[in-house]
Amino acid sequence: MIELKNLQKKYGDHVVVQDLNLTFQTGKITALLGPSGCGKTTTLCMINRLIDPSGGQILLQGKDVRSLRPEVLRRSMGYVIQRIGLFPHLTIGQNVATVPELLKQDRTSTQQRVDELLHLVGLEPSLFKHKKPAELSGGQQQRVGVARALAADPPVLLMDEPFGALDPIAREKLQLEFLQIQKTLAKTIVMVTHDIAEAILMADHIALLNEGRLEQYGTPDDLIHRPASAFVRRFMGEDAVLTQLAGLVLGGLVQPGTSAGMPVLSATDHARTALSIMLRDGIEAVAVQEGNHILGVVRYQDLLHAGKARSYA
Numbered sequence: 428m429i430e431l432k433n434l435q436k437k438y439g440d441h442v443v444v445q446d447l448n449l450t451f452q453t454g455k456i457t458a459l460l461g462p463s464g465c466g467k468t469t470t471l472c473m474i475n476r477l478i479d480p481s482g483g484q485i486l487l488q489g490k491d492v493r494s495l496r497p498e499v500l501r502r503s504m505g506y507v508i509q510r511i512g513l514f515p516h517l518t519i520g521q522n523v524a525t526v527p528e529l530l531k532q533d534r535t536s537t538q539q540r541v542d543e544l545l546h547l548v549g550l551e552p553s554l555f556k557h558k559k560p561a562e563l564s565g566g567q568q569q570r571v572g573v574a575r576a577l578a579a580d581p582p583v584l585l586m587d588e589p590f591g592a593l594d595p596i597a598r599e600k601l602q603l604e605f606l607q608i609q610k611t612l613a614k615t616i617v618m619v620t621h622d623i624a625e626a627i628l629m630a631d632h633i634a635l636l637n638e639g640r641l642e643q644y645g646t647p648d649d650l651i652h653r654p655a656s657a658f659v660r661r662f663m664g665e666d667a668v669l670t671q672l673a674g675l676v677l678g679g680l681v682q683p684g685t686s687a688g689m690p691v692l693s694a695t696d697h698a699r700t701a702l703s704i705m706l707r708d709g710i711e712a713v714a715v716q717e718g719n720h721i722l723g724v725v726r727y728q729d730l731l732h733a734g735k736a737r738s739y740a
């Protein structure tokens with residue numbers, strides 16, 4: 428069990444994590460979810476002491492992580508990051524073996540462990556062990572990253588957007604495979620994601636952060652059906668709207684209006700694309716054109732209504 432107690436991080440006057448109290452349950456997956464810049468990665472990195480907190484405490488099985496020797500802490504916690512961080516000049520086998528060799532296990536048992544781990548993540552050792560990272564696809568490299576994090580058999584895995592660099596199909600495949608692996612390993616997993624669908628699919632519990640504060644901690648079902656605040660309702664709801672907008676194009680939603688200064692999309696572009704741009708850039712509307720002719724605008728509210736109208740149809 429990992430407990431965060433009144434955890435805080437400041438950079439100068441900028442409080443990026445505020446008085447965070449959270450418990451990550453043993454053997455379960457908890458997703459740290461929230462918009463860009465809300466403090467997810469900072470929180471994760473404070474758990475393994477890559478970042479020092481400005482205040483509060485982190486307890487691992489009741490012990491303050493600051494009292495643990497760095498090598499003990501590292502052995503207890505595997506770490507998987509989006510950009511994988513494989514050593515390019517080492518083979519896949521050597522990459523996975525990095526941790527056991529650091530921990531001075533003997534060569535035969537290290538080799539057995541490497542084969543076991545590559546099997547576990549779906550990479551046939553005889554085919555992959557001697558390759559270099561550059562010879563593997565993004566998804567295969569990500570699997571190696573997971574294998575390496577599991578090498579010392581740590582009870583805890585910290586994962587920062589672990590599937591973020593993959594295309595949607597490869598991502599979903601690896602998410603589902605990872606859930607299968609987790610069924611047998613039952614690690615305590617803390618996973619950073621900004622992808623609501625990923626959090627809903629993978630997490631036993633979600634901690635939704637907003638500007639460094641905890642908005643809600645609960646099961647995915649709690650957050651969707653019993654949102655604790657307007658922010659949670661909106662954040663979780665936007666993805667539902669995205670789902671409901673599937674298949675709609677902007678040409679059918681366009682309204683009259685002035686379009687000066689707005690990003691211009693085509694009448695055949697998807698409504699989901701427009702919503703993603705509005706959410707990403709924090710804007711309320713986009714202009715829609717056909718050929719060289721501006722047809723009008725599509726507003727955020729229009730998209731929400733279109734999504735809702737569809738869900739009730």
Ligand SMILES: Nc1ncnc2c1ncn2[C@@H]1O[C@H](COP(=O)(O)OP(=O)(O)OP(=O)(O)O)[C@@H](O)[C@H]1O
Pocket residue numbers: 438443461462463464465466467468469470621
């Ligand atoms: N070393 C630093 N110095 C100053 N400010 C920082 C530093 N690292 C992070 N921040 C700020 O802290 C805030 C939280 O950053 P963090 O990386 O934890 O967010 P996040 O939720 O993981 O975002 P994203 O989903 O975009 O990765 C941001 O406003 C960021 O600009």
